Amino acid sequence: MKAARLYGPGDIRVEQVEEPVAGKGQVKVKIAWNGICGSDIHAFLTTVPKYPQGTTPDPLSGESLPVTLGHEFSGTIISVGPGVDEHKWAVGQNIVVEPLVSCMKSSCPSCSSGSRNLCPIHNFIGIGGWGGGLAEYIAVDTQYIHALPNNIPLDVGACVEPLAVAWHSVKRSRFAKGQSALVLGAGPIGLFLLKVLLAFDPNALIIVSEPTVLRRQSAIKHGATHVIDPTHSNVEESVMKLTGGVGVDVAFDAAGVQATMVAAIESVRTRGTVANVAIWEKTAMIDINRLVMKEIFITGIASYDRIHPELLEALASGKITGVEQLITRKVAIEDVVEKGFLTLVNDKDTQVKILIHP
Incomplete structure (x- = not known):
């Protein structure tokens, strides 16, 4: 499958990688849209925290460069792995991903107190590893997914992460x-x-x-x-x-x-x-x-922590409207660097949210 991979500052490559398979407790998602985040831009320009550096593996994912980018994404479940409740997570269901990952150890004061976004080694799907939204597919644990309400389109779904x-x-x-x-x-x-x-x-x-x-x-x-x-x-x-x-x-x-x-x-x-x-x-x-x-x-303010359900309810009920008007460009993954990253670097005043379709 196609994936946009970060090799280091100034070096993002769209290349062929192995297509994932849903493992135990996972679903396989066909990605619809992925938003380019400001932190992605920083990683494209220079070295920044949370993005893997050189050959040093991330302490949570165990991955080092290159990694597949993209943590603001929506998509559709196309298969489920062993142990997944198929009544809750069905093939054809649209979802968004809450990409924050923490150690969840009882010895971690932040994780054990319910503030996993403050875990010292927390990271994100699509930043620290685990695949990412700038790819055709991803296999992701069900603990990180949320059902997208039927009246919310997938492009708006890709804006849920920054809205969170x-x-x-x-x-x-x-x-x-x-x-x-x-x-x-x-x-x-x-x-x-x-x-x-x-x-x-x-x-x-x-x-x-x-x-x-x-x-x-x-x-x-x-x-x-x-x-x-x-x-x-x-x-x-x-x-x-x-x-x-x-x-x-x-x-x-x-x-x-x-x-x-x-x-x-x-x-x-x-x-x-x-x-x-x-x-x-x-x-x-x-x-x-x-x-x-x-x-x-x-x-x-450090990201978010398990507030996606109430945010999605606010979107579904119409308390938040007009999000689609903040999407200023939609780009194919082949053009992610030229029409995505470089546009946000050189023309940021006219752009709000650029979405990539893999």
């Missing part, structure tokens, strides 16, 4: 109905955050700060109350004007640069929450005294 990051972020921030929010950065995760915030409160005051025109326009189209151009306006001053001098209840940093973290801290109200959703390339400098004087809660 946004859903987990909003829950961790303790955002509640009647509160206000600031989203810094209107890339894919920022726009998914906007969608989820509106699912929690359709009438919420949501301000989006984004330097590029097209992304600001997209934020307005998808329900932002106000947008700010941080290259021409002071974000903190603008937020204070829009909130009557109070500040927002929650600020989400989805950009991961010094300026956005400063803006988040300054724009949030006293005893408000700052949630960092971004992966940083450089260490942030935080004014601790501002946290002290405002008694700000600040939290990091």
Whole structure:
């Protein structure tokens, strides 16, 4: 079968690999769509954590480079392995994969306490190994799959994984109905955050700060109350004007640069929450005294952990709509590098989510 394999930074090859067979407790899935993630782009450009490095095997998967990429994917079950409940997982059923894998050892404080996304050696299907969504097929344990509701198409299903990051972020921030929010950065995760915030409160005051025109326009189209151009306006001053001098209840940093973290801290109200959703390339400098004087809660966001069922219910019930409008390009796997990865590197301002069809 065809698969897009990572050999190292700048080296992704579409090649023929052996087609998988569903083992015990597994289903074989014909992959429909796979979204290219920001972390995939980082791995294409440089070495980043979680992606295997050289010949050193991943401590969980035991695999080293090359690995098949793709962790945002949907597909259809085409066969089931021994020990699978065929009443629950039937051939022809559409599914999405929750790709986070952890050690699940009783000696692991995170796994044993129900926070497997914080396991020190956790990784993801399609990053650390185990196959991936940038291939024609995958064999995956049933513990990692979720049934895709009948009214949700497979292309939207491929957006469930990044939506899960946004859903987990909003829950961790303790955002509640009647509160206000600031989203810094209107890339894919920022726009998914906007969608989820509106699912929690359709009438919420949501301000989006984004330097590029097209992304600001997209934020307005998808329900932002106000947008700010941080290259021409002071974000903190603008937020204070829009909130009557109070500040927002929650600020989400989805950009991961010094300026956005400063803006988040300054724009949030006293005893408000700052949630960092971004992966940083450089260490942030935080004014601790501002946290002290405002008694700000600040939290990091690490992926998600078993929130897919409630997210899928929100999608099926129509609380989250218009996700398909955030899919800006669909590409065949043969063109994954030129029309997928390189497009997101060179033309990221006009693209939100690019899906690959293997």
